[in-house]
Amino acid sequence: MSVPSTSDMVPISFFTQQSVEDHGLEKALTLLYNRYKDRLTSLPKEKGWFTETLYLYQGFWLESERVTSAVTVMASQDGFQAQPTDIYLATLQKSGTTWIKALAFAIVNRTTYKTNSLSTHPLQIMNPHRCVPFVETEALFPTYVNGHSPRLFSTHMPYTSLPQSILDSRCRVVYTCRNPKDVLVSLFHYANRLRDKSLGLMTFKEAFEMFRKGLIPFGPYWDHVKGYYMAALERPSEILFLTYEDMQKDTVNNVKRLAEFLGYPFTEEEAAEGEVHKIVKLCSFETLKEVNKHGMVGAGFPNDVFFRNGKIGDWTNHLTNEMSQILDQLTKEKFDGLDISF
Numbered sequence: 372m373s374v375p376s377t378s379d380m381v382p383i384s385f386f387t388q389q390s391v392e393d394h395g396l397e398k399a400l401t402l403l404y405n406r407y408k409d410r411l412t413s414l415p416k417e418k419g420w421f422t423e424t425l426y427l428y429q430g431f432w433l434e435s436e437r438v439t440s441a442v443t444v445m446a447s448q449d450g451f452q453a454q455p456t457d458i459y460l461a462t463l464q465k466s467g468t469t470w471i472k473a474l475a476f477a478i479v480n481r482t483t484y485k486t487n488s489l490s491t492h493p494l495q496i497m498n499p500h501r502c503v504p505f506v507e508t509e510a511l512f513p514t515y516v517n518g519h520s521p522r523l524f525s526t527h528m529p530y531t532s533l534p535q536s537i538l539d540s541r542c543r544v545v546y547t548c549r550n551p552k553d554v555l556v557s558l559f560h561y562a563n564r565l566r567d568k569s570l571g572l573m574t575f576k577e578a579f580e581m582f583r584k585g586l587i588p589f590g591p592y593w594d595h596v597k598g599y600y601m602a603a604l605e606r607p608s609e610i611l612f613l614t615y616e617d618m619q620k621d622t623v624n625n626v627k628r629l630a631e632f633l634g635y636p637f638t639e640e641e642a643a644e645g646e647v648h649k650i651v652k653l654c655s656f657e658t659l660k661e662v663n664k665h666g667m668v669g670a671g672f673p674n675d676v677f678f679r680n681g682k683i684g685d686w687t688n689h690l691t692n693e694m695s696q697i698l699d700q701l702t703k704e705k706f707d708g709l710d711i712s713f
């Protein structure tokens with residue numbers, strides 16, 4: 372896979388083979404682990420999905436040593452500096468992170484990366500995860516070095532755990548959530564592809580039991596969603612709350628809404644030229660899956676792992692009636708009084 376040279380617009384991503392080799396991802400994670408291990412040992416623990424351990428930190432379960440994990444969250448809280456023009460794309464894993472990264476990147480950078488010259492568009496060449504870095508990974512390797520604005524970041528951190536500088540900066544935050552039953556199914560397949568080989572494969576029953584107890588990375592699911600939902604109610608001009616399902620059902624109008632919220636509304640001229648549709652197509656599951664058939668995002672993360680089937684409702688092929696009812700009941704209780712539907 373050829374990688375375009377770094378420009379002012381694409382952040383220098385540590386998430387490339389080259390820089391992983393140069394800097395040593397494992398070494399960086401080990402350094403962070405050593406810095407925070409005293410804090411980790413005092414935390415409640417459970418079995419992880421990807422690694423041996425999930426730690427309960429600030430009310431949420433975090434894996435031990437991964438790119439987005441307890442130690443990278445702690446390091447971000449200690450050192451991450453937000454800028455007022457930053458844009459944050461927050462999600463729980465498997466809720467549409469890759470898709471929203473592609474859309475936001477394409478929208479914000481559309482004058483530099485034109486949808487008319489698709490063959491050179493970064494999203495036709497590399498994974499959306501390489502175009503938009505995680506806040507959590509800034510603690511490992513800073514990615515924006517050219518004073519580029521706005522900086523686009525994603526994060527899996529719960530609202531209440533965001534670095535204080537993000538909360539204080541009043542930057543724009545986009546939160547995307549997804550039906551918990553589809554999140555569970557997606558996470559189950561993802562974990563079985565990526566978890567430490569020594570742990571063996573998970574059964575779906577095992578995954579379900581952990582999910583319902585809230586034991587997922589950055590979970591409980593319901594608390595994560597509710598945290599951002601409440602924040603969006605309080606600060607609607609700063610936090611946009613989207614669902615994966617709405618995005619699927621009416622992609623065009625939600626992309627327009629996203630562009631407006633981000634401060635990059637489509638002009639009438641662009642609308643007449645079909646720019647919205649071009650961006651929707653560029654970021655569609657089918658297009659991105661094809662681009663990402665081969666290669667790696669970075670060490671241990673094949674490009675194709677982020678594109679499974681991209682549909683609403685695959686849970687019907689995995690959950691028994693009883694499992695479905697249990698999760699429906701939990702969702703009803705936890706989201707009581709909130710206007711969230713899938």
Ligand SMILES: Nc1ncnc2c1ncn2[C@@H]1O[C@H](COP(=O)(O)OS(=O)(=O)O)[C@@H](OP(=O)(O)O)[C@H]1O
Pocket residue numbers: 462463464465466467468469470553556557558560654655656657659677678679680681682685
């Ligand atoms: N462009 C686009 N459009 C629609 N759906 C998409 C797209 N890209 C990825 N996907 C599907 O999203 C699921 C992966 O979720 P995330 O991107 O949040 O995963 S991650 O947190 O970044 O690991 C995963 O869902 P499942 O297919 O149900 O497993 C992906 O297939």
